[in-house]
Amino acid sequence: MPVNEQQRNYVVRTVEERGVRLVRLWFTDVLGVLKSFAISPAELENALEDGMTFDGSSIDGFSRVQESDVLAVPDATTFEVIPWGDGKAAEARVFCDIHNLDGTPFDGDPRQVLRRNLHAARQHGFDFYIAPDIEFFYVAPPEKGQAPKLLDEAGFFDLTTNDVSSNLRKQTLRTLEAMSIPVEYAFHEDAPSQHEIDLRHTDALTMADSVMTFRLIVKEIAAAQGVHATFMPKPLEGVQGSGMHLHLSLFRGDENAFYDPDDAYNLSTVAKQFIAGLLRHAAEITAVTNQTVNSYKRLVPGFEAPVHVSWARNNRSGLIRVPIPKRGNPLATRIEYRSPDAACNPYLAFSVILAAGLRGIEQGYELPPEADSNLFELSDVQLAKLSIEQLPQSLSDALRVMEQSELVADALGDRLFEWFLRNKRREWREYKTHVSAFELDRYLRAL
Amino acid sequence: MEIVAVFPDPAPPELARTLDLSGYRWKAIGSAADATRHEPPEGWAGAVVVADSDPESAWAFCRALRKREPAVEPLIVLVSGAQLADLELRDELFDDFCLTPFHPRELEARLKHLFWRGGTSSKPELVDYGPLTLNLETYQASIGSTPLDLTYMEYELLKFLAQNPGRVFTREILLSRVWGYEYFGGARTVDVHIRRLRAKMGEEHANLIQTVRSVGYRFGQGRWA
Numbered sequence: 001m002p003v004n005e006q007q008r009n010y011v012v013r014t015v016e017e018r019g020v021r022l023v024r025l026w027f028t029d030v031l032g033v034l035k036s037f038a039i040s041p042a043e044l045e046n047a048l049e050d051g052m053t054f055d056g057s058s059i060d061g062f063s064r065v066q067e068s069d070v071l072a073v074p075d076a077t078t079f080e081v082i083p084w085g086d087g088k089a090a091e092a093r094v095f096c097d098i099h100n101l102d103g104t105p106f107d108g109d110p111r112q113v114l115r116r117n118l119h120a121a122r123q124h125g126f127d128f129y130i131a132p133d134i135e136f137f138y139v140a141p142p143e144k145g146q147a148p149k150l151l152d153e154a155g156f157f158d159l160t161t162n163d164v165s166s167n168l169r170k171q172t173l174r175t176l177e178a179m180s181i182p183v184e185y186a187f188h189e190d191a192p193s194q195h196e197i198d199l200r201h202t203d204a205l206t207m208a209d210s211v212m213t214f215r216l217i218v219k220e221i222a223a224a225q226g227v228h229a230t231f232m233p234k235p236l237e238g239v240q241g242s243g244m245h246l247h248l249s250l251f252r253g254d255e256n257a258f259y260d261p262d263d264a265y266n267l268s269t270v271a272k273q274f275i276a277g278l279l280r281h282a283a284e285i286t287a288v289t290n291q292t293v294n295s296y297k298r299l300v301p302g303f304e305a306p307v308h309v310s311w312a313r314n315n316r317s318g319l320i321r322v323p324i325p326k327r328g329n330p331l332a333t334r335i336e337y338r339s340p341d342a343a344c345n346p347y348l349a350f351s352v353i354l355a356a357g358l359r360g361i362e363q364g365y366e367l368p369p370e371a372d373s374n375l376f377e378l379s380d381v382q383l384a385k386l387s388i389e390q391l392p393q394s395l396s397d398a399l400r401v402m403e404q405s406e407l408v409a410d411a412l413g414d415r416l417f418e419w420f421l422r423n424k425r426r427e428w429r430e431y432k433t434h435v436s437a438f439e440l441d442r443y444l445r446a447l
Numbered sequence: 448m449e450i451v452a453v454f455p456d457p458a459p460p461e462l463a464r465t466l467d468l469s470g471y472r473w474k475a476i477g478s479a480a481d482a483t484r485h486e487p488p489e490g491w492a493g494a495v496v497v498a499d500s501d502p503e504s505a506w507a508f509c510r511a512l513r514k515r516e517p518a519v520e521p522l523i524v525l526v527s528g529a530q531l532a533d534l535e536l537r538d539e540l541f542d543d544f545c546l547t548p549f550h551p552r553e554l555e556a557r558l559k560h561l562f563w564r565g566g567t568s569s570k571p572e573l574v575d576y577g578p579l580t581l582n583l584e585t586y587q588a589s590i591g592s593t594p595l596d597l598t599y600m601e602y603e604l605l606k607f608l609a610q611n612p613g614r615v616f617t618r619e620i621l622l623s624r625v626w627g628y629e630y631f632g633g634a635r636t637v638d639v640h641i642r643r644l645r646a647k648m649g650e651e652h653a654n655l656i657q658t659v660r661s662v663g664y665r666f667g668q669g670r671w672a
Binding site for chain 1: 540568594596598599600601602618633634635636639640642643646647
């Protein structure tokens with residue numbers, strides 16, 4: 001039996017045996033929002049074989065432009081029974097790749113975009129591995145116009161025994177593991193009500209799927225207890241925001257292509273060129289890795305978020321950190337890209353990060369010197385002397401740099417590139433016309 | 448895997464060792480009467496008969512097993528080079544043979560092939576090991592009475608391991624046997640899936656899959672570990 005057929009059989013038999021009543025077909029829109037439609041088991045075989053037709057307008061974000069039908073083709077390897085919800089009427093999910101009706105990959109589908117970029121890496125013999133550290137806040141269910149209400153006042157690593165949020169975290173971990181998402185660490189973060197869960201590395205496509213599932217699970221588990229979980233990058237003024245640091249490595253078969261035992265940093269030329277690529281193109285890809293107006297309120301000095309385009313071994317103020325692996329383990333050699341936040345579209349973010357790194361390798365970029373001082377303490381003159389630049393300061397800045405980037409246009413493909421810019425420019429326009437509380441407080445009386 | 452009958456009792460040490468290392472569950476049996484007395488409820492999974500020391504009793508043992516309803520199969524007979532002629536006209540008494548002194552790897556390969564062929568018969572295909580059950584026909588796994596919800600590759604990996612309990616596999620072997628050579632991911636994929644399987648089996652059963660340092664993984668207990 002061919003492998004695909006075996007996989008399809010596996011799915012069909014499991015649905016029968018486990019009494020699954022609904023199969024949810026999952027895909028992701030341009031903005032990274034999880035979309036879903038449900039089919040009954042009776043339609044499953046047909047869906048696995050030929051895909052399901054649906055209106056493509058749900059995939060292009062809020063500025064609707066796409067109006068033709070497309071096909072959702074389930075990726076049977078991602079089929080899982082959903083471990084929450086009604087035990088008697090089980091549900092399952094499966095991620096889909098979106099195709100045009102003629103069967104070719106649909107270039108507006110973020111998952112297909114990532115597949116294409118991973119394929120490009122494979123042409124060089126590389127597999128791209130990612131392990132994210134995802135931060136989020138638990139708050140009371142939000143009301144429009146109100147500041148978020150926190151669940152606890154604990155600090156970093158505090159033991160908040162028996163409190164709601166540690167129970168939530170425990171339940172979340174169990175559910176993640178049941179959905180094939182292994183967790184490395186989970187702890188209470190710096191800010192009150194803030195939590196971090198670190199996932200174990202997998203290949204980038206699996207990880208992008210996992211991030212989508214992760215966000216849903218965290219929110220579902222919280223909602224069941226009347227709590228709201230938010231991945232908003234900076235929900236509270238004056239405390240740390242929520243990021244999604246990404247630990248990245250390239251493997252060539254079983255060899256870590258980032259590792260070189262003879263180098264002072266244990267970094268291979270490939271790793272150095274990859275870092276150099278990321279640094280040189282960092283500004284261009286920032287609109288994708290930090291895609292909301294609010295993202296840029298996290299990227300400010302003083303809150304452990306990166307502001308400057310720099311790298312170092314152990315300097316958490318830089319954009320890229322090269323962690324020193326435990327016991328010099330070659331397999332654990334990796335770099336940590338610190339700007340992204342969990343509100344991004346993981347498929348697109350992983351795509352542009354990979355493209356920037358690969359460009360460094362293809363063009364043999366030179367790695368600039370390590371910036372090991374605390375960059376927040378340096379003046380602009382000193383920074384200029386070190387030729388260290390800043391990340392874009394706002395969504396508008398980031399979009400302007402992205403628009404000029406041939407690298408990002410290639411990585412996303414013309415259609416998605418255009419959709420993304422269209423969505424995000426609209427978001428910026430709406431923000432620009434908004435008169436904020438800051439302005440009213442400061443100017444209404446005084447001026 | 449059910450229990451294999453081994454003749455004579457006690458089994459030659461070299462044979463016992465080979466069966467253990469290959470992960471078979473077996474019991475030494477000295478006579479046809481004992482084979483009936485000690486028969487497990489689900490029947491004998493097969494038999495290994497050593498015929499080079501006491502050929503007459505050995506062939507009698509074979510005949511008794513084959514006359515039963517249903518006949519015990521597969522059955523492999525171990526004979527010396529001088530006994531090759533004894534095989535003639537006894538085709539119905541055995542499914543395969545192996546020359547003594549046997550090469551452990553050869554015997555292991557023959558057994559594996561025989562049991563693989565046996566496995567394609569009409570019996571419902573269940574793999575049982577401790578609390579774990581795999582139904583190969585319905586693709587369902589369970590621990591005790593709790594279903595284990597697995598992805599396709601997790602299921603395939605667990606199936607492969609559980610069908611070969613007690614054996615140590617390198618990541619490379621697992622990758623080539625479970626994923627196939629065309630898979631382009633490297634052996635880290637194996638670690639990722641083992642980690643997921645352990646998590647899904649739960650803490651108390653996670654040690655069903657053991658890490659054998661700097662070699663790979665083993666399902667269940669190894670007798671010579």
